[in-house]
Amino acid sequence: MGQQHPPIGRAAALLGQARRVVIFTGAGMSAESGVPTFRDALTGLWRQFDAQTLATPEAFRADPALVWGWYEWRRHLVSRAEPHAGHRAVSAIQSRVPHAVLVTQNVDDLHERAGAVDPLHLHGSLFAPRCSACARPASVPDDGTTEAGPTGGRVPPPGCVRCSAPVRPGVVWFGEELPRAALAAAVEAVSSCDLLVTVGTSGLVYPAAELPHAAARLGATVIQVNPEETPVDAVAEVNLRGPAARVLPALVEATWGDTGRR
Ligand code: BJW
Ligand code: ZN
Numbered sequence: 001m002g003q004q005h006p007p008i009g010r011a012a013a014l015l016g017q018a019r020r021v022v023i024f025t026g027a028g029m030s031a032e033s034g035v036p037t038f039r040d041a042l043t044g045l046w047r048q049f050d051a052q053t054l055a056t057p058e059a060f061r062a063d064p065a066l067v068w069g070w071y072e073w074r075r076h077l078v079s080r081a082e083p084h085a086g087h088r089a090v091s092a093i094q095s096r097v098p099h100a101v102l103v104t105q106n107v108d109d110l111h112e113r114a115g116a117v118d119p120l121h122l123h124g125s126l127f128a129p130r131c132s133a134c135a136r137p138a139s140v141p142d143d144g145t146t147e148a149g150p151t152g153g154r155v156p157p158p159g160c161v162r163c164s165a166p167v168r169p170g171v172v173w174f175g176e177e178l179p180r181a182a183l184a185a186a187v188e189a190v191s192s193c194d195l196l197v198t199v200g201t202s203g204l205v206y207p208a209a210e211l212p213h214a215a216a217r218l219g220a221t222v223i224q225v226n227p228e229e230t231p232v233d234a235v236a237e238v239n240l241r242g243p244a245a246r247v248l249p250a251l252v253e254a255t256w257g258d259t260g261r262r
Pocket of ligand 2: 131162
């Protein structure tokens with residue numbers, strides 16, 4: 001369709017009219033906070049590994065210290081990171097739109113730290129370890145004790161206090177089921193939204209990647225924020241090609257006349 005307005009103006013008009021919004025975020029949302037995207041996560045001493053292979057139950061069973069060390073390294077990285085203006089813009093949208101549900105694939109806590117309301121974490125959290133055998137929640141190790149060191153980043157996981165099996169990260173690995181309540185709430189929000197804003201996801205990992213397509217199929221409008229093309233381009237009414245920390249505050253400002261900072 002011919003766009004009379006620049007894309008940001010068209011997106012602002014859609015957001016300003018929307019009554020039920022879903023904001024759907026992926027790893028690109030946190031990139032400008034210094035958290036590498038999933039496909040860029042293997043830097044430094046992790047360069048020799050493959051993320052898609054490490055993020056599996058098979059990898060954890062084969063080498064628990066390797067996989068636990070990788071997640072501890074990432075947990076420390078996230079603990080030192082700060083939310084950026086894009087995270088705050090997401091919270092501003094939640095405070096302006098009567099029904100705005102945040103669905104994230106991210107395992108960090110940057111949305112929470114920027115004031116987001118009840119984010120639905122489809123792929124779990126770096127901060128919710130549990131027993132790999134009996135699923136008992138385990139405490140997050142004390143900060144500073146498991147910094148990846150000269151051992152090449154390997155850190156043996158603690159044992160469960162109930163059954164002594166290895167504690168595992170509370171994230172969803174390939175081949176594992178997504179948390180049912182979060183997925184059901186996300187599907188429900190997508191089914192009843194009139195606008196879905198997708199931010200910083202490659203749209204490659206299912207079933208989460210289905211959500212923008214489901215929204216479009218059910219008649220909602222889709223806005224995408226991503227510097228790169230993705231499979232979501234096909235269903236997005238507006239593509240805002242740029243980084244989340246710049247585009248989202250600009251979108252909030254174009255919609256409501258300020259950046260949402262109070
Ligand atoms: C910026 C930016 C900036 C950069 N601003 N943007 C159907 C078809 C094919 C395969 C499957 C299918 N259904 C299921 C599968 C298998 C599999 C799958 O999808 N595989 C694909 C690889 C093909 N899915 C699963 O296995 C899922 N489970 C499942 O289906 O279970 C079935 C089952 C049912 C019942 C019982 C038992 C089983 C589970 C998927 C779990 C995914 N987990 C991970 C790891 C989490 C822990 C960890 O982080 O280590 O989640 S994988 C990884 O991908 C992570 C992410 O959340 C997820 C999505 O990645 P995301 O967020 O899109 O990041 P990137 O890096 O891919 O992209 C970043 C984007 O940001 C890029 O587009 C950049 O351009 C952009 N960007 N800078 C804005 N500044
Ligand atoms: Zn246990």
